[in-house]
Amino acid sequence: MSSKLIAIVAGVGAGTGASVARKFAASYPVVLMARKPENYEGLVNEINSSGGKAIGISTDVSDSKSVDNAAAQIKKEFGEDVAAAAAIFNASGFGRKPFLELTEEDFMNGFKVSGLGAFLFSKATLPLLLKGVDTGSKHPPTLIFTGATASIKGSANFAPFAAGKFAKRALSQSLAREFMPKGIHVSHVIVDGVIDIPRTKEWMQGAGPDAKMSPDAIADAYWNLHIQPRSTMTVELDVRPWVEKW
Template sequence: MTLPYRTALIVGAGPGISASVARRLAGAGLKVGLASRDIDKLAALAEETGAARYAVDATDAAAVADLFARADAEIGAPDVVLYNASGRIRGPIADIDPEAVRQAIAVSAFGGFLVMQQAVRRMLPHRLGAILLTGASASVKGYANSSAFAMGKFALRGLAQSAARELAPQGIHVAHFVIDGGVRSEHRADPDDRPDSSLDPDAIAQSYLDVLRQPRSAWSWEIELRPWLEHF
């Protein structure tokens, strides 16, 4: 089944999940835009996928509006948007810097709202589009010394649930992905005695595209992904 979409914008792009999704979307024939604070790190991926690159601070409303305006002009208004950015800091509640917490929540949650708002404004007239939000174990489980990350990811999940109920009847598919486990990378390989003990980013990307192919009579608003050895 081919995707019913033409253009995708990935915010918070980098190696791992977003890179794998970018490759899959480009392989499916979509024009792809990659947005990040640091676009230099996206050069190889952009060359591989033919994607456009955009520098953006996702926590700045004016910057996000400008990002979408640039994407509109260069690749076309995106009808698939993936928000993959997050702010992660650790520390005891008694000691953690409040300003660092504010920024982490802004990246994980407020940025997701800003990106979703711009996406929805473009999708509503056509009653077509998909907005994908990358969550984590912390979306549903608050761990010790990880309060800021949990607050941000809980908020992003709340945004996804509310938006799915509001926007599904208007033709916009909103889906949240709980990535419940470590994601494999060149710096984080599986031990020889525990193969597939981490999540393969290409396998995650396949699940993202499977959701994009869902008939609207059976849309998922949330998918939880974990390696087969991860505890529930």
Template sequence: MQCPVRPYWTVPYQLKDCLKSQPLFRIFAKAGYNVALVARNADSLEKLAEEIQGTGGEPFLELTAEEIQESVNTNIIAAFAFAREAITLFKGLELDDKGKRGTLLFTGATASLRGNTTTSAIAAGKFGVRALSQSLAKEFGKENIHVAHAIIDGGILTGRARSYVPQEKLENPDALLNPESIGNSYLYLVNQDRSAWTWELDLRPAHEKW
């Protein structure tokens, strides 16, 4: 989230693992931003993230209604609540030097664009966030509020990744997304002026299969 006066970069908890690295925080701090981390329920999100990373998802017939609801709550409901507060704030701001009142960035994943054999739950939530971001971009662009959606299509080189990703892949600069590079891309979106806004940006390492 970006504001023209004393700006803040607010990080939804879903990004905590990929955005907690010092290089990425330094990018926004150097640009004059204060960084804040928000969460709906940190414990449940941490558990969900670990399950997804550990198993790659669950077969549809093994899913429960509660797991589907958790994906909806974590992705769609949380994004809706955060966006509502951010946009309400932005509407009261003056235009900055780039002709915008604020920037609202959503983060998606491969599952935002396509489902797979064991991604029923996560894909349902990610599809919803993507649709929400597109709707908000169209509705509030006319009020000079920039809404963008970034798809992180690939593994990220984080501390957690080092615990389960093969060493060969960890040492291959073409195989994983660098958190600092993600941060630079986010800052690029925030710095766009009103004559050329991006709604969706997809990021992946050079050798990612897609």
């Protein structure tokens, strides 16, 4: 039980990723992954200066070398015996285009982050999560994927985005069935609504109060998944605002 238990969050920006990182940082050293340092630097400083421990690693989750490099940096920082209590995959692309205007690259980009990225992230973190089981993590080590409405519905003009999101959910279900009997909690969360972040400030004006989702409340939902005992685990759930049609 000497290994350090850490939490790893991929896809840290202004919204869910940052809130999840803050939430888990209250209990674990956290590793924040984002493509660009400006997406995590402020948060790393914030956590470190408020008594937590955080490092940031510039990572392109859809590039296996970049993910391997991130894994190496984690071991360098926390030791070869590092174990994970949680790994949260929150990275996502986006795209909307009439189908016949899509290039092969457009389609593959839709898949690269949500599909391949989720795969590479899982490959890199599952060994650490399994070590978390071995070293007696208080809560079952937890692997969480952020999904969207497009995880269960392919809408017009969203083929690449939906293909990636469906693939991520397939991966999540497959991992749940393979790794839950090994003690790892695997969950997929469908986030259906606009998240309240600076970029969406002007959106949904006139929809009334609380029409946009709170990233902190999403982070609470993720934390609540983490602390479920292995006898009673949630595998799939949705979160949506009270005013959302669905």
